[in-house]
Amino acid sequence: MSAIAAVDTALWDLKAKAAGMPLYQLLGGACRTGVRVYGHANGQTVEETIAEARRYREMGYTAIRLQSGVPGLASTYGVSRDKMFYEPADGALPSENVWSTPKYLASAPNLFAAARAALGWDVDLLHDTHHRLTPIEAARLGKDLEPYRLFWLEDTVAADNPASFRLIRQHTTTPLAVGEVFNSIWDCKQLIEEQLIDYIRSTVVHAGGISHLRRIATLADLYNVKTGCHGATDLSPVCMAAALHFNLSIPNFGLQEYMRHTAETDAVFPHSYTFDAGFLHPGNEPGLGVDIDETLAARYPYQRAYLPVNRLEDGTMANW
Numbered sequence: 001m002s003a004i005a006a007v008d009t010a011l012w013d014l015k016a017k018a019a020g021m022p023l024y025q026l027l028g029g030a031c032r033t034g035v036r037v038y039g040h041a042n043g044q045t046v047e048e049t050i051a052e053a054r055r056y057r058e059m060g061y062t063a064i065r066l067q068s069g070v071p072g073l074a075s076t077y078g079v080s081r082d083k084m085f086y087e088p089a090d091g092a093l094p095s096e097n098v099w100s101t102p103k104y105l106a107s108a109p110n111l112f113a114a115a116r117a118a119l120g121w122d123v124d125l126l127h128d129t130h131h132r133l134t135p136i137e138a139a140r141l142g143k144d145l146e147p148y149r150l151f152w153l154e155d156t157v158a159a160d161n162p163a164s165f166r167l168i169r170q171h172t173t174t175p176l177a178v179g180e181v182f183n184s185i186w187d188c189k190q191l192i193e194e195q196l197i198d199y200i201r202s203t204v205v206h207a208g209g210i211s212h213l214r215r216i217a218t219l220a221d222l223y224n225v226k227t228g229c230h231g232a233t234d235l236s237p238v239c240m241a242a243a244l245h246f247n248l249s250i251p252n253f254g255l256q257e258y259m260r261h262t263a264e265t266d267a268v269f270p271h272s273y274t275f276d277a278g279f280l281h282p283g284n285e286p287g288l289g290v291d292i293d294e295t296l297a298a299r300y301p302y303q304r305a306y307l308p309v310n311r312l313e314d315g316t317m318a319n320w
């Protein structure tokens with residue numbers, strides 16, 4: 001589906017260029033003036049994470065994902081040394097993380113209690129558990145986080161079994177998001193039709209391109225599910241631009257993830273999209289509004305990098 005997505009996205013780019021209009025106009029026009037995005041604040045401690053969140057607010061963000069180190073664990077998902085350009089694929093061979101669900105479940109609510117006390121209520125907060133919980137653990141976390149009114153709780157459980165979301169849904173009013181690894185409308189059909197989630201996180205690049213993602217969004221709209229496209233740094237500026245034109249043109253847009261690319265990456269992909277006061281706009285150049293400087297790209301040869309592997313404290317291999 002990623003191969004299909006590449007061809008599909010290129011064809012939409014070409015057609016919009018031939019039509020002499022930005023892609024969102026070809027898709028039906030703008031449903032809103034901009035695309036609201038969220039950034040990632042993370043730190044080893046609660047205090048460090050809140051200080052990062054303040055930095056994002058100063059940059060203009062109105063929605064922020066918070067991830068903090070877990071006391072008693074040396075490292076965890078979503079917490080990195082490089083704050084602004086987080087890339088979890090960190091080595092030529094996989095590094096090893098140690099995970100403890102009990103330690104995590106004991107600490108996560110403290111992060112959000114402290115965050116609300118420090119940041120107030122005039123900011124949307126999000127959190128990602130990276131598919132590490134069982135349904136009953138996810139249900140408990142959702143309940144524990146209810147007082148802090150999260151915008152969404154993401155990837156609570158592995159979504160291979162959509163029915164497991166029924167149990168989470170029965171227990172908590174915390175909004176649920178999932179789908180960044182989904183490849184087609186069939187991966188999310190049951191979750192959407194049974195209204196087991198609030199945000200579908202499928203992306204242009206993983207789910208067959210703009211054409212297929214529009215089908216997912218149309219299905220989701222029938223059931224009050226909004227979009228929340230994945231936007232990690234390994235998704236290029238081409239993917240980001242495609243997401244922005246898509247987001248601007250659909251009625252049930254929710255929120256867009258925006259992890260910034262480095263200056264080197266931005267230079268390889270000159271683009272017309274811009275950030276202002278918590279919103280991205282794709283700009284008004286014909287097509288996607290992104291180019292690829294192939295000469296500059298040739299200066300950056302492929303480097304092998306792996307995501308970490310995860311073990312429980314007793315050495316058991318676990319889902320990272």
Ligand SMILES: [Mg+2]
Pocket residue numbers: 128130154155180
């Ligand atoms: Mg996620």
